[in-house]
Amino acid sequence: xxxxKVRNALEKAKEKALEEKDYIMEVVRCLHEQFGGYAPxxxxxxxxxxxxxxxxxxxxxxxxxxxxxxxxxAKHVIRVCTSLPCHVAGGREIIETLKKELNIDFGQVTPDGxxxxxxxxxxxxxxxxxxxxxxxxxYKDLTSEKVTAILEAYRKGVIE
Amino acid sequence: MKIxxxxxxxxxxxxxxxxxxxxxxxxxxxxxxxDVERDANLGNCxxxxxxxxxxxxxxxxxxxxxxxxxxxxxxxxxxxxDLAVKKVLPPEESRITPExxxxxRNFGKYRDIDGYIFLGGYEAxxxxxxxxxxxIVEEVKNSGLRGRGxxxxxxxxxxxxxxxxxxxxxxxxxxxxxxxxxxxxDRMIIEEDPHALIEGIAISAYTVGANKGYIxxxxxxxxxxxxxxxxxxxxxxxxxxxxxxxxxGFDFELVLRxxxxxxxxxxxxxxxxxxxxxAARSRFxxxxxxxxxxxxxxxxxxxxxxxxxxxxxxxxxxxxxxKYGTESSPGTKLFSIxxxxxxKVVVELPLGVTLREIVYAYxxxxxxEGELAxxxxxxxxxxxxxxxxxxxxxxxxxxxxxVSLGSGAITLIDDKSRFLDIALNVIExxxxxxxxxxxxxxxxxFLVRKIISxxxxxxxxxxxxxxxxxxxxxxxKDSSLCGLGQSVHNPIISLIRMLERGEVA
Numbered sequence: 001x002x003x004x005k006v007r008n009a010l011e012k013a014k015e016k017a018l019e020e021k022d023y024i025m026e027v028v029r030c031l032h033e034q035f036g037g038y039a040p041x042x043x044x045x046x047x048x049x050x051x052x053x054x055x056x057x058x059x060x061x062x063x064x065x066x067x068x069x070x071x072x073x074a075k076h077v078i079r080v081c082t083s084l085p086c087h088v089a090g091g092r093e094i095i096e097t098l099k100k101e102l103n104i105d106f107g108q109v110t111p112d113g114x115x116x117x118x119x120x121x122x123x124x125x126x127x128x129x130x131x132x133x134x135x136x137x138x139y140k141d142l143t144s145e146k147v148t149a150i151l152e153a154y155r156k157g158v159i160e
Numbered sequence: 161m162k163i164x165x166x167x168x169x170x171x172x173x174x175x176x177x178x179x180x181x182x183x184x185x186x187x188x189x190x191x192x193x194x195d196v197e198r199d200a201n202l203g204n205c206x207x208x209x210x211x212x213x214x215x216x217x218x219x220x221x222x223x224x225x226x227x228x229x230x231x232x233x234x235x236x237x238x239x240x241x242d243l244a245v246k247k248v249l250p251p252e253e254s255r256i257t258p259e260x261x262x263x264x265r266n267f268g269k270y271r272d273i274d275g276y277i278f279l280g281g282y283e284a285x286x287x288x289x290x291x292x293x294x295x296i297v298e299e300v301k302n303s304g305l306r307g308r309g310x311x312x313x314x315x316x317x318x319x320x321x322x323x324x325x326x327x328x329x330x331x332x333x334x335x336x337x338x339x340x341x342x343x344x345x346d347r348m349i350i351e352e353d354p355h356a357l358i359e360g361i362a363i364s365a366y367t368v369g370a371n372k373g374y375i376x377x378x379x380x381x382x383x384x385x386x387x388x389x390x391x392x393x394x395x396x397x398x399x400x401x402x403x404x405x406x407x408x409g410f411d412f413e414l415v416l417r418x419x420x421x422x423x424x425x426x427x428x429x430x431x432x433x434x435x436x437x438x439a440a441r442s443r444f445x446x447x448x449x450x451x452x453x454x455x456x457x458x459x460x461x462x463x464x465x466x467x468x469x470x471x472x473x474x475x476x477x478x479x480x481x482x483k484y485g486t487e488s489s490p491g492t493k494l495f496s497i498x499x500x501x502x503x504k505v506v507v508e509l510p511l512g513v514t515l516r517e518i519v520y521a522y523x524x525x526x527x528x529e530g531e532l533a534x535x536x537x538x539x540x541x542x543x544x545x546x547x548x549x550x551x552x553x554x555x556x557x558x559x560x561x562x563v564s565l566g567s568g569a570i571t572l573i574d575d576k577s578r579f580l581d582i583a584l585n586v587i588e589x590x591x592x593x594x595x596x597x598x599x600x601x602x603x604x605x606f607l608v609r610k611i612i613s614x615x616x617x618x619x620x621x622x623x624x625x626x627x628x629x630x631x632x633x634x635x636x637k638d639s640s641l642c643g644l645g646q647s648v649h650n651p652i653i654s655l656i657r658m659l660e661r662g663e664v665a
Contacts, residue, residue: 016415018372019455024437029379029418057437064439065420067379083341084536085498085571087585121423121589122341123380126498127505136382
């Protein structure tokens with residue numbers, strides 16, 4: 001099972017290779033796709049074995065970059081922008097609402113394992129600030145009411 | 161009864177004609193006989209449209225306020241205090257620099273490669289492939305094009321130094337990591353004109369003699385990248401990428417790489433580290449990437465906006481490009497207006513345009529109850545500029561007057577924002593994004609954040625602590641390895657100066 005996914009990820013990542021081993025970043029990205037949002041240690045080690053590189057090379061990527069993670073920590077990851085363009089355009093209230101609704105702080109997971117709340121530097125969508133991203137989906141022009149409705153939709157499974 | 165609505169260019173840009181029409185509509189609805197006059201010599205005001213009723217001057221920001229003014233001022237014939245304007249600016253100040261569409265030339269005009277070719281796409285590549293690389297370098301050098309990612313390095317010089325390197329293999333890299341908060345121009349380009357980017361990259365590769373290229377796009381743009389992927393496939397199918405491009409004998413392979421969510425990956429050497437499969441940590445310079453870059457080979461790294469300008473320059477010539485902008489900063493620049501702006505848009509203006517024009521004519525001032533307090537230019541690593549300094553001309557030399565051009569981000573901030581709130585927001589970002597490789601940046605951002613956090617907890621500003629912060633950020637400026645640590649002083653010190661002058665509380 002794990003091996004199959006790792007092989008799939010490697011194959012996909014390698015499609016776009018120009019140089020030998022210039023696709024290691026892509027391997028971690030494709031592992032995330034295969035495992036649904038995370039790259040477990042056993043998969044990283046197996047991939048390193050196939051690539052004939054040290055496992056530390058893959059761990060380095062999986063732990064340095066903020067979009068990558070070793071564990072599935074919550075069903076949905078909420079990334080909310082805390083940068084000035086969002087901050088001054090109502091972002092403060094959005095963050096307050098998120099923290100209050102979820103009853104957690106940045107970096108924490110709700111007790112039911114439903115949401116993890118993370119802050120990000122900028123999503124590059126400052127024309128529709130304030131913004132947040134849940135898993136891969138962007139939510140823009142946010143208001144406190146919209147945030148509450150979005151969380152509710154995820155809780156009820158209206159949005160998967 | 162007569163209503164005069166400002167109709168000078170600035171007010172028209174801000175939608176004054178629509179307001180004038182709306183007054184006409186209201187007079188019909190309410191059956192009140194009113195004469196609505198569009199007056200180009202009325203003058204204008206900041207953050208709204210100037211309206212004159214029986215000699216009383218009012219500021220109207222939207223139709224809702226126009227309706228309120230009509231009911232109270234015209235029907236009930238009262239003075240409307242809430243909308244009374246504080247200061248009327250004379251019409252002379254209303255000269256507006258019009259947009260110049262070089263990068264935005266194809267925005268919204270095509271859907272696929274056929275549309276792009278119909279618009280004259282890939283003609284520049286055809287022309288370039290018949291030129292000698294040295295001739296292209298000369299043309300780009302003459303145009304005075306400077307890097308649009310923030311550093312402003314002359315593009316022609318960069319290409320020339322890579323061209324001169326003797327190597328078995330060379331690379332070109334397009335930096336589409338756009339992580340500078342407040343910047344979304346490169347995303348717009350990728351969404352609206354991906355083929356011009358591909359064409360620009362292909363020309364840069366031919367010029368420096370590279371057969372392989374990467375586009376490094378930030379992980380947060382994976383949805384946007386779909387458009388680019390499709391465009392690349394089309395370009396391969398039509399022979400604008402791949403082997404023997406247009407029968408010239410020139411081969412060029414271009415692939416896409418995704419970032420993993422890291423601000424520092426936008427720094428060129430950190431970006432190369434990332435493509436090589438490591439954490440994005442900056443390298444020591446020299447050697448510069450043009451000497452020893454990706455996999456130790458000569459590499460040219462260019463920003464998206466820079467590359468999109470190249471096909472235009474090849475087709476229209478350096479002289480034509482130099483007609484826009486200033487002597488030291490020729491051409492146009494994309495500005496992304498955001499924050500509390502009424503209109504959050506990307507505009508393309510000649511360098512040397514004033515911040516006032518960008519803020520009021522294109523960003524249409526700020527919305528909400530507050531007043532404009534300051535603008536941050538150039539992204540998070542850029543400077544805070546007080547509203548007293550809005551007439552500074554924006555170009556690469558503006559930094560001498562304490563205004564950085566940077567990536568072209570223009571963030572409008574209202575007077576509800578407090579010094580400590582902004583300072584903490586800025587330093588938390590840099591502490592989080594510092595890669596940790598060099599001590600001054602890693603420890604400096606940590607120390608400054610600690611000092612500011614303490615002030616936030618105590619709820620008051622401590623002057624001695626501010627001096628200590630200045631000392632730390634200046635040490636970081638002199639001793640940090642890369643642009644991240646070297647530029648933290650920009651926002652921090654400019655913000656402290658504003659506090660000292662009482663321009664922020």
